[in-house]
Amino acid sequence: xxxxxxxxxxxxxxxxxxxxxxxxxxxxxxxxxxxxxxxxxxxxxxxxxxxxxxxxxxxxxxxxxxxxxxxxxxxxxxxxxxxxxxxxxxxxxxxxxxxxxxxxxxxxxxxxxxxxxxxxxxxxxxxxxxxxxxxxxxxxxxxxxxxxxxxxxxxxxxxxxxxxxxxxxxxxxxxxxxxxxxxxxxxxxxxxxxxxxxxxxxxxxxxxxxxxxxxxxxxxxxxxxxxxxxxxxxxxxxxxxxxxxxxxxxxxxx
Amino acid sequence: xxxxxxxxxxxxxxxxxxxxxxxxxxxxxxxxxxxxxxxxxxxxxxxxxxxxxxxxxxxxxxxxxxxxxxxxxxxxxxxxxxxxxxxxxxxxxxxxxxxxxxxxxxxxxxxxxxxxxxxxxxxxxxxxxxxxxxxxxxxxx
Numbered sequence: 001x002x003x004x005x006x007x008x009x010x011x012x013x014x015x016x017x018x019x020x021x022x023x024x025x026x027x028x029x030x031x032x033x034x035x036x037x038x039x040x041x042x043x044x045x046x047x048x049x050x051x052x053x054x055x056x057x058x059x060x061x062x063x064x065x066x067x068x069x070x071x072x073x074x075x076x077x078x079x080x081x082x083x084x085x086x087x088x089x090x091x092x093x094x095x096x097x098x099x100x101x102x103x104x105x106x107x108x109x110x111x112x113x114x115x116x117x118x119x120x121x122x123x124x125x126x127x128x129x130x131x132x133x134x135x136x137x138x139x140x141x142x143x144x145x146x147x148x149x150x151x152x153x154x155x156x157x158x159x160x161x162x163x164x165x166x167x168x169x170x171x172x173x174x175x176x177x178x179x180x181x182x183x184x185x186x187x188x189x190x191x192x193x194x195x196x197x198x199x200x201x202x203x204x205x206x207x208x209x210x211x212x213x214x215x216x217x218x219x220x221x222x223x224x225x226x227x228x229x230x231x232x233x234x235x236x237x238x239x240x241x242x243x244x245x246x247x248x249x250x251x252x253x254x
Numbered sequence: 255x256x257x258x259x260x261x262x263x264x265x266x267x268x269x270x271x272x273x274x275x276x277x278x279x280x281x282x283x284x285x286x287x288x289x290x291x292x293x294x295x296x297x298x299x300x301x302x303x304x305x306x307x308x309x310x311x312x313x314x315x316x317x318x319x320x321x322x323x324x325x326x327x328x329x330x331x332x333x334x335x336x337x338x339x340x341x342x343x344x345x346x347x348x349x350x351x352x353x354x355x356x357x358x359x360x361x362x363x364x365x366x367x368x369x370x371x372x373x374x375x376x377x378x379x380x381x382x383x384x385x386x387x388x389x390x391x392x393x394x395x
Contacts, residue, residue, distance in 0.1 A: 007262065010262050010263070010266065011262065013266075014262070014265070014266035014269065014270075017266070017269075017270050018269055018270065018273060021270065021273040021274060021277060022273065024277055043303070046307065047310075047358070047360065050307060050310050050311050050314070050360060051310075051360055053311070053314040054310065054311070054313045054314045054360065054361070056314075057313075057314040057315065057316050058313075059380065059381075062316075068316060068317065069316040069317075069380060070316075071314075071316050103362060104361065104362045105313070105360055105361060105362070106360065107338065107358040107359070107360050108337065108338045108339060108358050108359075109358070110358075131338070132337070132338060251358070254339065254356060254358065
């Protein structure tokens, strides 16, 4: 009887020791993930802050006269030239194309979405694109195009989503053209692929898990971050509005 | 026989040893490795990261800026800047590469390469600057 009791006690203590080690493992995993997140996440955060500072100090975006560049004072004319205003944004992929600002200031293997809000006029401008890629992000395009769904249910969803626009715009041809436009443009295929496909995903041609699968297949994400910075927008010589520049940066590993 | 069965004892000890090895190899060693890359101020990874951030940040000047960066009193580096990536190699006393690191650069059109250097000088001046005219240079010695 005593021997049986000892066996039970031993089994109990062994199980307790194993449970303790397993819990250490999970706490350890948590710690490791935290360490990785701190380092990799902080890098993306740092890049977003630097990029935003470079942008608001750039002659391409900020107001400048003959003598100096006014950091943080965005020029309305330059915003209209390089950004897309909210009213015209819609979901047309061809307007999201290679942009001098993103060509000059962007991190490799990254996606960036920049928006500027004018609080006084209740107006906004957006700009989206990719930094130079080593080809991994281009693989995203071929992956996602291999997953196009044009079954009757998707077509129905598509028409429901677009309503008369889809019917009036030649139905499926309308969609096919939207797919072909970014492919046909040779300005920046990576930009065209990733952002246009993401926008087109809203139409239901792809499911969200297809997008996720293709993202994971082509590159390992380092992290995503969003930052906002107060700016002023120079409307005219006598009019300045308050606003913000918001930047969303997603980086993939080299 | 007194106490528990020797088979159980052996099983318990072996299980605990195996689990400990799993914990060490899967969690603790990678975490320490991750930390080891970033803690030293003069490692190749840190220098690549600092250099890329300093160069990109210098673009934010609205007039002119000069940055002198010396990561360590004694360490020297091979640096290659190309395709918006800064690659760094840490050299030891015998000029043998002992560590490598790379980091992303946020600006365009910069290609430089330096061998066995200790100090970096980053200069940027906009077209608006009085003395300089649209300078952007990274030098090392």
